[in-house]
Amino acid sequence: MTDVQLPAQASPAPGGAAVQEARVAVVIEDEDDIRSLLSTVLAQAGFEVHGAANGADGVELVRAHRPVVTTLDVNMAGMDGFETAKRIRSISSTYIVMLTARTEEIDALQGLEAGADDYVAKPFRPRELRARIDAMLRRPREVAPARADTTAPSSASAAAWLDHHGLRLNPETRVVTVDGDEVVLTRSEFDILADLLSGGRRVRAKTDLAIMLRGDQSVADFVSDSDARAIEVHVANLRRKLGESPSEPRWIETVRGVGYRLTG
Known part of the structure; x- marks a missing residue:
């Protein structure tokens, strides 16, 4: 599938000047029509979108493009969504949104244990997906664990x-x-x-x-x-x-x- 790419969006700096901030997303989905829909929804939200049809390629896209958000299908041939999430989480702090069939809620729970931040049931509503992603982006990004100073803090x-x-x-x-x-x-x-x-x-x-x-x-x-x-x-x-x-x-x-x- 051809990647959907939009230019980086300008975001306001504290002093009022605009600075360029890349909003990159990766879509990992083996069904072409759903991958296309997800890419369109994210592109409309201002993301530069890269798509992959399987978990292995998706992990490499995450490694190469360092996305802010990654959507991940649970049921894929070969490397499934759970294993893909674990591999992504080992190399990236990207927000992971897993997609699962509505009748397979256990998949969502297992996905959270694998490192996903949220999940959306299929068939999903674009407005719901946008709302969940917008809400995640307002939360602090995870940072590398810092050694806590537990001795006599100021x-x-x-x-x-x-x-x-x-x-x-x-x-x-x-x-x-x-x-x-x-x-x-x-x-x-x-x-x-x-x-x-x-x-x-x-x-x-x-x-x-x-x-x-x-x-x-x-x-x-x-x-x-x-x-x-x-x-x-x-x-x-x-x-x-x-x-x-x-x-x-x-x-x-x-x-x-x-x-x-x-x-x-």
Whole structure:
């Protein structure tokens, strides 16, 4: 398929002058018509789009073009979407949006575990895809984990940390430590943990956490039961990385039928 390419868009600089910022997207989809539709939607959103019909070629496109966003089909011949997502995540911090059939919601949950940031069910609505991508772009990009300084921080840096039972999180540097040891989290896991820590004992519903991850109340219409289950996957992965038992939680307490809050 011929790549869809548009010139880089100008974005306003802090001083008001326009600077050139490349908005690159990669579409990995083995069905020509869907790949064409995705490319058109992203091109209309101002992206320079590169398309691949299989996972191996898609990984190479990500490596070569360093996209901001990558859409990825789950069910592809050869290397499937799960393995492709893992390989992409090992070389790139691109936002990964997985596409899955509406009747195969388990694919979406497995995709999140493989490193995807979000998913859209097929057949998808272009407006929903645009809304989800726009919301993701408003969230902080993941940065390489920095070594946290856990020894006698200054008063300024100490004020930035959120603490709870030996768990420390710095929203500015996006660093998390448990009993002094750094823990590497995905973007979604970090944002969920930061939201819970800042909320104290306030209960956060799964739907509220899903909307928070999107960063825009206008996408509330697109929150489904699958999105709530995706939050469950993120929290399960978060607990595993923190070393917490769901039955005897140290930090995150499940409020059955509602959502989550910090332990007392």
